[in-house]
Amino acid sequence: MNPFKKFNMWFNLAKKNHPFDHTAFALGTEDKGVPHIRMVLLKLILEDGFVFFTNLNSNKGSHFRRNKKLSMCFYWESIHKQIRVIGTGRIVDNKTSDDYFNTRPRGSQIGAWASDQSSQIKSYSYLKQREIKFEKRFKGLSVPRPEYWVGIKIEPKEFEFWQQGDYRLHNREVYSLKKKVWKRKILSP
Numbered sequence: 001m002n003p004f005k006k007f008n009m010w011f012n013l014a015k016k017n018h019p020f021d022h023t024a025f026a027l028g029t030e031d032k033g034v035p036h037i038r039m040v041l042l043k044l045i046l047e048d049g050f051v052f053f054t055n056l057n058s059n060k061g062s063h064f065r066r067n068k069k070l071s072m073c074f075y076w077e078s079i080h081k082q083i084r085v086i087g088t089g090r091i092v093d094n095k096t097s098d099d100y101f102n103t104r105p106r107g108s109q110i111g112a113w114a115s116d117q118s119s120q121i122k123s124y125s126y127l128k129q130r131e132i133k134f135e136k137r138f139k140g141l142s143v144p145r146p147e148y149w150v151g152i153k154i155e156p157k158e159f160e161f162w163q164q165g166d167y168r169l170h171n172r173e174v175y176s177l178k179k180k181v182w183k184r185k186i187l188s189p
């Protein structure tokens, strides 16, 4: 089976059965040999990749600018499944980022301006002051997308589908892209 097809099947199963946000995944970046992970949300599934949105000036954004290799890990406990993906990140075109930004609630749009993501701030109230500042700036106007706020598409080179089995005999199925063909293998759990 094509791993994208399998991904979609499992993702839809999680959508129906996982009581929490099934779009949340751990995103891995690398910086100076050190791995970093944090949760983000999967917002678009395209034919050739998975898109999340973030601030390009954040820590993850600067890691990504230095090293385009990214990894993803979903875990849906309620359906006993994990999916891991390793791939290459690319910034999506402006229209894709604009279209998604325009669907966000106005408060989140203002928040994207107010938060200089990952930078040190004096206090939480400073952030609230920034929110008020941008509310004033955009009063009566639609909020434009800040140019640093973008979608990043992860184009997979490898998928691992993990299905929990009895007595820790889990089923691990790996698909790797070799010369544009997906090769499948099974790993011992």
Ligand SMILES: Cc1cc2nc3c(=O)[nH]c(=O)nc-3n(C[C@H](O)[C@H](O)[C@H](O)COP(=O)(O)O)c2cc1C
Residues within 6 Å of the ligand: 024, 036, 038, 039, 040, 041, 042, 052, 053, 054, 055, 058, 059, 060, 061, 117, 118
């Ligand atoms: C469930 C969940 C979903 C999140 N979704 C996003 C997201 O889609 N984009 C984002 O930039 N940060 C998201 N965050 C915040 C990140 O985990 C992280 O704190 C932030 O992006 C800064 O990370 P960085 O300093 O490594 O760049 C989310 C956090 C949680 C707990």
